[in-house]
Amino acid sequence: MAMKENKEIFVRLERCMGCRSCEMACAVEHSRSKSLYAAASEKPVPVRLLFVERAEGRNVPMICRHCEDAPCVAVCRTGALVQDPLTGVVERIEENCIGCWMCAMICPYGVVGRRTEVRMAVKCDRCKDRDLPACVQACPTGALVYATQREFMEMMRKEAASRIAREARAVAGA
Template sequence: MTCSRRNFLAGAGAVIFTTGVSGSNLLGRQTLAATMEDGPKRYGMVHDETLCIGCTACTEACREVNKVPEGVSRLQIVRSEPQGEYPNVDYQFTRISCQHCDNAPCTHVCPTGAAYKDPETGIVDVDAFKCVGCGYCLAACPYQVRFFNPETKAADKCDFCRKTNLKEGKEPACVESCPTKALTFGDLNDPNSKVSQLIKQKPVYREKVGLGTQPKLYKVPHGKGEIKG
């Protein structure tokens, strides 16, 4: 597989540079122009920042269930700078992971079809066998949440536990492990699902919606701080 990846990249580079189109222009043009059809289900998630305590139980559960190697992570919980004055100091915690975009830029630029959106669930996933390690999807993702798995040598990211917990009829590992119930998962196409109801009941925001990616990771903003769009 190493040899085939090398040959592929050499050929791809030759095509790009002989046509006079830079890699950045190629990615930029395809990222926001294409659109994708929705399937019968659209799995999404809400991270309630008002309930998150930054314990990182979710990251550890994700690593264990999905056998994520040390040194890389499918999701991160990031802590803000201190807010308020001593002794009334507070922190904001936010989730950084794949947004499972309805219009996913990573899938538009993948030359082998390794990056794709599952037509049945709307989950953006990676076929490690098809991945040639070109890195186009890493560069195209505006959320910078993809990485190369040091064991499979393929692009990797959160897949909502599609191949593990979801396959067994469970919720994603992060949702099951959260002690404060800060994570809610479900079908956005179902108006009666918990995730759909939560989005209706609470103020939510999504990251970088102006790019047209239509992310399916919603966040309930912490009481303090700016709501980002």
């Protein structure tokens, strides 16, 4: 029997226009109220767990990659970060976090944040209570894709094949 392939969030850099809708959706989803208007006045202020950075002339959505050998899990001395053996998602056990920030210091992507007012590390949980992560749902250009690796590669191949066929038709018609 084949193992179930897990879904991941893939980034399509060529589609990101830097609107930051993903950041806002993430912060609202992780707020107490789950409402944009109410979240704006919450204390503590909701934090985003995804960041759109500008680098080399491109917008780059930076999100936890839930690394296979996650350094944040390895360095967490209290067991506040654990990796689900079935999904591969790195999850935070809130009551175990002491706010030492070791996970934030070692993250190679700089996406583990800090809630200093409650001394707690925060990171992407892929919106575990939703079928589709909020950031992916909010992205107006499809720059964020929630799929298995197989689904994503198939989508990319089909798009490349269509693009090649269009270009060949244009050259033949010229």
